Amino acid sequence: MFKPTNGLKISLAPLGGLILVATAATQLSGCVVRAGVAVPAPAPPAVYVAPAPPPVAEADVQSSEPPPPLPVYAQPPCPVEGYIWTPGYWAWAPAGYYWVPGTWIAPPRVGLLWTPGYWGFVGGVYVFHAGYWGPHVGFYGGVNYGFGYGGVGFAGGRWVGNSFAYNQSVTNVNVTVVHNTYNETVVNNVTVNRVSYNGGAGGISAAPNAQERLAAAEPHVQPTAQQHQHVQQAAANPALLAKNNGGRPSIAATPHAAAFNAPGVVGAHGAAAPPPHMSPAATHPGGPPANAAAHGQPGPGQKPKGHPKSPEPKHEEKTAQR
Secondary structure, eight states: OOOOOHHHHHHHHHHHHHHHHHHHHHTSTTEEEETTEEEEOOOOOOOOOOOOOOOGGGSOEEESSOOOOOOOOOOOOOSSTTOEEEOOEEEEETTEEEEEOEEEEOOSSTTOEEEOOEEEEETTEEEEEOOEEESSOOOOTTOOOBTTBSSSSOOSEEEETTEEEEETTTSOOOTTTOOOEEOOOOOOOSOOOOOOEESSTTOBOOOOOHHHHHHHTSOOBOOOHHHHHHHHHHHTOGGGBHHHHTTOOSOOEESSTTOTTSTTOBOOTTOOOOOTTSOHHHHSOOSOOTTGGGGTOOOTTOOOTTOOOOOOHHHHHHHHHO
8 A cells, every 4th residue: 555755745735735725715605716816706697587567457458349339327426525536438358348337536646637548449449548547637539428527638626735626517516525616617619429439430539639648748647456446346247248238337337436236326328227225316327318419418427407406504504403
């Protein structure tokens, strides 16, 4: 067996030390040893990560057929001061068009207004442009949804500081619940009809004006969780499918979001009676007939003539004293 001599042991000692130093250096994390000097390892190559897809609510929905005409219905009174009216509209699902009832909604924060969604004819198909919240009302296809949404802007109310004031000439409010109101005559410069889409055969011919283009460039806030719940509940209700209700849904508008069986639900004109458990006031279908414009009556979503005004507080006090 080979046995190193003392001289060999001495000569190998420096070499062994050098090997130990080199081994320790190579075990250092992220370092490369070059001639006994630790050099940082190069950074790993950048990996491209695709951005997350937009939420479903922002995605455009397409249909090969136009949406039905807007149903005619009355507006439930505002249930809570500060709520803003969001008009009903036709949405699309694999089963066909279904009605999303108009409803009162709490805005995400003070100062925001609702721009309704609308259908537009683009590239041979009908595309739905989702609604949004913003400091100003943008373009919504020129569609006359009524109750202040006459096709351009919003005349149903405005922000005064941190409070929302309601225009009683076009908005159904009860002054015992809502105290911040005003009366301002609204001049309707658009044709009163029930057309629910922009462009295409029979569609509304309207393009964004300068103010609406500026509003489109402003920061927007997506629909609230309550609005999403409202749409999901409408999509799950077979009675709201256009093919089942003939374009006249029995639940055309609600005082609260996703409250389709609560008192105060309003049906479209000519629709089947709402569920029997609702109060008589809630079952009365609102609005004039489909040819209302031809008879000088309000169109879809318009406040009918002879609409009872909200009771004044003084009148209620006198009644209580009797």
